Amino acid sequence: MTRFVNRLGHILRTPHLVIGVSLIVALAYLVLMPFWEVIATSFTAQRADVRRIEGAEVGSFTLYYWERMLASPLTQRGFLQPLYNTLTISFLYTFLAMAIGVGLAWLTARTDMAFRRAIPDLILVPYVIPSWGIALAWITLFRSDTMPGHPAGVLQAFTGITVPTWVVFGPFPIIIVLAINYFAFTYLLAASAFASLDASLDDAARLHGASRWRILRRITLPITIPALGSAFILTFSQGLGTFGVPAFLGMPDRYFVLATSLFFNINTGRMGDAFVLALFIIGLASVTIWINTLVLGRRRQFTTISGKDTRPALTPLGRWRVPIGLMTIGFLLLVAVVPLIVLVMQTLTWRVGNFSPEHWTLHFWIGREMLGAQFQDRLSGIFFNPEIMRAAWNSIKLGVIVGLVVAFVGQLAGYVVSRGRGGWIARALDQLTFLPFVIPSVVFGAIYLSMFAQPRGPIPALYGTFALLVVVSVVKRLPFAARSGTSSMMQVSGELEEAAVMHKAGFFRIMRRILFPLTRNGIFVGFIFGFVNTVKDLALVILLVTPLTNVLPALTYSYTERGFRQYSDAVTVLIVAIVLIGTFLARRISRTDFSRGF
Amino acid sequence: MRFRALTVLALLLAFAMPLALAQTETVDEWMQRAEVGPYQPEVEDWDRIEELAREEGKVIVYSATPLILDAAAGFMERYPGIEVEAFDVRALDMLEKVRREYEAGIYNADVINVGSPEIIRQSLEEIDAVVNYVPRDMMDVIPEQFREPYLFQRMNAIGWAYNPDHHEEPPFSNWWELTEPEWRGRIVHDSPARSFSTLQFAIAVVQHADEFAAAYERHFGQPIELTTPNAGYEYLKRLLENSVIGSGGSTGMAQAVTDSTGNFTALVVYSLYGQTVEGGQYRFEYNRDMDPAMGLAWGENQLLVTRSAHPNAAKLLTRWMLDEGYFAHFSRNPSPRTDVEPVPPYEKLGEMNWWTVDLDFAIDEGSDILDFWMTYQ
Numbered sequence: 004m005t006r007f008v009n010r011l012g013h014i015l016r017t018p019h020l021v022i023g024v025s026l027i028v029a030l031a032y033l034v035l036m037p038f039w040e041v042i043a044t045s046f047t048a049q050r051a052d053v054r055r056i057e058g059a060e061v062g063s064f065t066l067y068y069w070e071r072m073l074a075s076p077l078t079q080r081g082f083l084q085p086l087y088n089t090l091t092i093s094f095l096y097t098f099l100a101m102a103i104g105v106g107l108a109w110l111t112a113r114t115d116m117a118f119r120r121a122i123p124d125l126i127l128v129p130y131v132i133p134s135w136g137i138a139l140a141w142i143t144l145f146r147s148d149t150m151p152g153h154p155a156g157v158l159q160a161f162t163g164i165t166v167p168t169w170v171v172f173g174p175f176p177i178i179i180v181l182a183i184n185y186f187a188f189t190y191l192l193a194a195s196a197f198a199s200l201d202a203s204l205d206d207a208a209r210l211h212g213a214s215r216w217r218i219l220r221r222i223t224l225p226i227t228i229p230a231l232g233s234a235f236i237l238t239f240s241q242g243l244g245t246f247g248v249p250a251f252l253g254m255p256d257r258y259f260v261l262a263t264s265l266f267f268n269i270n271t272g273r274m275g276d277a278f279v280l281a282l283f284i285i286g287l288a289s290v291t292i293w294i295n296t297l298v299l300g301r302r303r304q305f306t307t308i309s310g311k312d313t314r315p316a317l318t319p320l321g322r323w324r325v326p327i328g329l330m331t332i333g334f335l336l337l338v339a340v341v342p343l344i345v346l347v348m349q350t351l352t353w354r355v356g357n358f359s360p361e362h363w364t365l366h367f368w369i370g371r372e373m374l375g376a377q378f379q380d381r382l383s384g385i386f387f388n389p390e391i392m393r394a395a396w397n398s399i400k401l402g403v404i405v406g407l408v409v410a411f412v413g414q415l416a417g418y419v420v421s422r423g424r425g426g427w428i429a430r431a432l433d434q435l436t437f438l439p440f441v442i443p444s445v446v447f448g449a450i451y452l453s454m455f456a457q458p459r460g461p462i463p464a465l466y467g468t469f470a471l472l473v474v475v476s477v478v479k480r481l482p483f484a485a486r487s488g489t490s491s492m493m494q495v496s497g498e499l500e501e502a503a504v505m506h507k508a509g510f511f512r513i514m515r516r517i518l519f520p521l522t523r524n525g526i527f528v529g530f531i532f533g534f535v536n537t538v539k540d541l542a543l544v545i546l547l548v549t550p551l552t553n554v555l556p557a558l559t560y561s562y563t564e565r566g567f568r569q570y571s572d573a574v575t576v577l578i579v580a581i582v583l584i585g586t587f588l589a590r591r592i593s594r595t596d597f598s599r600g601f
Numbered sequence: 602m603r604f605r606a607l608t609v610l611a612l613l614l615a616f617a618m619p620l621a622l623a624q625t626e627t628v629d630e631w632m633q634r635a636e637v638g639p640y641q642p643e644v645e646d647w648d649r650i651e652e653l654a655r656e657e658g659k660v661i662v663y664s665a666t667p668l669i670l671d672a673a674a675g676f677m678e679r680y681p682g683i684e685v686e687a688f689d690v691r692a693l694d695m696l697e698k699v700r701r702e703y704e705a706g707i708y709n710a711d712v713i714n715v716g717s718p719e720i721i722r723q724s725l726e727e728i729d730a731v732v733n734y735v736p737r738d739m740m741d742v743i744p745e746q747f748r749e750p751y752l753f754q755r756m757n758a759i760g761w762a763y764n765p766d767h768h769e770e771p772p773f774s775n776w777w778e779l780t781e782p783e784w785r786g787r788i789v790h791d792s793p794a795r796s797f798s799t800l801q802f803a804i805a806v807v808q809h810a811d812e813f814a815a816a817y818e819r820h821f822g823q824p825i826e827l828t829t830p831n832a833g834y835e836y837l838k839r840l841l842e843n844s845v846i847g848s849g850g851s852t853g854m855a856q857a858v859t860d861s862t863g864n865f866t867a868l869v870v871y872s873l874y875g876q877t878v879e880g881g882q883y884r885f886e887y888n889r890d891m892d893p894a895m896g897l898a899w900g901e902n903q904l905l906v907t908r909s910a911h912p913n914a915a916k917l918l919t920r921w922m923l924d925e926g927y928f929a930h931f932s933r934n935p936s937p938r939t940d941v942e943p944v945p946p947y948e949k950l951g952e953m954n955w956w957t958v959d960l961d962f963a964i965d966e967g968s969d970i971l972d973f974w975m976t977y978q
Contacts, residue, residue, distance in 0.1 A: 050724075050727070051723060051724065051968075052968075055968060076972075076976050077972055077975060077976055079976070080975055080976050080977075080978070081975060081976075148860055148861075148862070151786060151787060151788075151789050151845050151847070151857065151861070151865060152789040152845060152847035152848065152849075152853065152854070152857040152867065153848070153857070154856065154860050254792070254795075254846065254848070255845075255846055255847070255848045256846075257846055257978055267794040267795065269697075270693050270694065270697065270794065270795065271693065271794055271971060272697065272720070272724065354882075355856065356860065382667060382670055390670070390688065390689070452701070455705070456701055456704055456705055457704055457705060458705075458706065463706075464704070464705030464706055464707070465705070466701050466702065466704075466705035466707065467698075467701070467702040467705050467707035467709065468707070549698050549701075549702055549707075549709065550663055550688035550690055550698070550709070550710075551661075551686075551688075551709055553688075561690070561691055561694070563848075563849075564691060564795060564848075564849075564850055565667075565691065565849065565850035565851075565852065565853075566848065566849025566850045566851075566852040566853035566856065567667075567852070568849070
């Protein structure tokens with residue numbers, strides 16, 4: 004007993020342990036409880052289904068939903084097909100994103116390609132466009148009036164060329180668009196792998212007369228393969244729950260993935276079915292992450308090989324140096340700029356599909372008149388539409404708040420993990436902050452929907468409040484922020500704190516005067532990532548917003564669903580503008596080097 | 602010492618929570634105060650309601666049509682000082698969100714304006730979240746079937762449409778024609794998983810299975826052989842083998858027929874028919890002699906949300922949307938009122954051959970029909 008009290012006293016007197024324990028308690032409630040909630044719901048008779056389940060009352064135990072999903076006429080279309088589609092898409096887009104990302108990383112890190120110093124900045128440009136925004140642009144670019152139910156797209160309007168339907172809807176465009184969205188992610192992971200490569204090994208091999216090909220095959224690849232494998236798995240895991248792109252590009256082709264099936268189940272009141280699917284998505288993601296830790300575990304053996312760091316000898320590209328550089332820059336601009344141009348063009352058309360300049364209009368941007376009485380789909384321009392402006396304000400507010408909270412919580416978590424290295428509190432916190440990475444956004448939204456729908460003990464129902472959006476976004480963004488926080492806190496030596504303690508500085512003073520100033524860069528990177536990803540995230544909030552708390556991405560989704568294409572595109576462009584302006588301001592204020600935060 | 606203060610505070614909080622919840626008004630008390638449901642007076646004093654509405658100063662309406670945004674502006678012009686916050690939300694989304702808000706104890710919406718009576722019945726009325734409100738002075742001009750169990754603010758319908766620029770005569774006259782090979786890939790409709798009207802359509806087809814069996818025989822000259830429970834399901838199954846899921850909701854369907862250059866049809870809502878006049882946005886026409894029916898008609902309901910903050914403003918808005926507001930902003934849909942003539946090109950729904958969906962049937966079968974659709978789509 005006294006030992007326990009002593010230990011408790013020790014914990015209470017040690018700031019990083021107090022913070023650690025509080026964070027663990029909070030995260031257990033926000034991450035672990037919801038998980039239990041999903042499992043429980045999938046076995047509980049829901050109000051809407053009671054009449055269909057023999058002998059059930061609301062809340063009684065049932066295997067009904069599991070049976071429906073796994074052994075009923077619905078299984079094929081409702082579960083197996085979406086599962087198969089999810090895996091197919093995730094594999095193929097990951098291969099494509101890896102090919103592009105690793106290729107770019109190799110070109111920038113290991114060759115003398117022209118303009119290669121511009122790549123790390125440029126590569127982040129496509130990243131500011133939400134993936135579903137690229138999907139919308141894809142549709143607008145390639146659709147044609149030969150497809151039943153669709154007007155002409157940009158390509159057809161200007162060149163007369165029409166493409167087959169499978170190019171516009173279904174798995175093919177989903178894979179391409181996801182690859183475009185994720186190659187920056189694979190690039191960053193691969194680039195760090197190439198950068199950490201010890202150049203002296205290269206030099207040694209070269210001195211012994213090894214050919215370039217042999218060096219690549221025998222040294223570069225074996226050393227980087229675990230890191231690349233890990234990049235592959237992390238990218239793959241992100242595809243399992245991806246929602247926006249398959250929602251826009253898959254639905255018209257009746258092509259469902261697990262995440263879109265889950266969404267439509269919830270939309271039609273089938274919580275039980277939805278949560279069975281949610282568990283499968285989480286299960287798949289967990290397995291891939293588990294494989295990842297196995298792969299990374301192997302990598303550690305390689306990283307012990309180390310020596311004096313020298314500048315790596317760059318592979319000369321010879322006369323291809325400039326053309327390849329230009330092609331690379333061209334490609335990055337293409338994937339970043341073309342979607343935006345296409346989206347803007349559609350916002351200028353008075354009638355969807357009619358791109359001739361004499362019909363151009365600025366109505367959808369600045370039109371004050373509501374023409375709803377004549378045309379159902381002509382509201383006032385987005386800048387004069389109260390619904391859109393409210394959502395824009397909500398989005399900005401959400402982005403800024405989440406960015407700030409996640410940056411500071413990330414630093415605190417990083418502080419605990421770095422100072423308590425080896426202790427169970429640090430380890431538990433490290434694991435808990437990573438867990439949301441495994442749970443796909445749309446699943447997270449679904450879980451929070453059920454978790455905070457009703458008051459529970461002292462915690463009020465948060466559904467319908469802005470606070471719920473903040474909480475879910477902070478938790479979802481925490482994995483990155485906590486890692487960034489850990490790495491920046493690791494760089495601050497504990498001696499500084501000890502010196503401050505000697506001078507009788509309190510904990511908060513140490514934080515304010517020493518730790519936060521020194522880790523400023525990390526905080527700002529955490530903020531920017533929190534902000535950017537929150538402003539453009541559709542899947543996480545689509546189930547949680549209400550008319551009063553609506554945000555821009557959810558509004559785009561509903562405009563697209565209703566065929567108000569100019570509005571959905573204008574709102575998408577607005578989101579990109581907010582992200583760019585926000586990032587620019589944050590960088591200006593902090594003078595943070597964005598690309599160096601990884 | 603500090604620890605004890607904290608404990609006391611925590612305990613207080615824990616006890617105060619349920620107390621605070623217990624203090625909220627019951628639905629019955631709210632109805633009493635709002636004078637609706639069983640407490641609606643025989644004669645309503647509209648001057649007083651308007652006065653109370655002005656005191657409330659605001660009304661929040663969720664509607665499944667963007668027309669509500671126009672209407673909100675119109676109402677604020679007519680009743681300055683009463684702010685309308687109007688939200689245009691898709692039907693299925695709205696009903697789901699209203700129920701969740703309500704269960705979370707958040708009573709945002711004062712009024713909802715939406716179809717889908719079976720979902721209203723099962724998910725909202727069951728938890729007393731809504732109350733049917735018909736202004737007393739409208740009772741005489743709205744037939745009972747259009748105000749019970751839920752008031753119709755306006756009517757709508759949906760049926761197969763074609764482009765009259767490319768067909769002098771309707772290209773189809775029997776629903777079963779659309780299941781034949783020549784129509785493969787030339788039929789567009791939405792999915793009932795995201796479109797309320799398409800779900801109603803599917804329910805109507807199954808409900809009228811006998812008529813489908815008879816129409817089959819008239820078309821093919823022999824009785825139907827079933828691979829599914831009845832001729833309605835059989836129709837849906839064969840239709841889904843031929844059709845494409847369109848995008849862009851109801852305007853997307855109308856646009857699809859308008860832009861089509863060939864033999865092509867889509868399920869299009871009647872409320873867009875007003876746009877087919879000279880200079881309008883769309884070109885489509887229905888076959889009025891379609892066998893076994895033109896399609897399906899339904900009402901867009903208007904209901905008050907209980908426990909909401911602005912019941913009098915909600916009443917005022919409801920009455921206005923049946924009257925002045927209807928004429929100014931909703932006359933593209935037929936009115937449930939017997940004393941209101943449709944504006945051309947609209948005709949009286951009752952004089953055309955539309956089905957209606959039986960509420961009890963929809964409640965009993967809706968879920969199975971949706972499952973069926975999902976299995977075959």
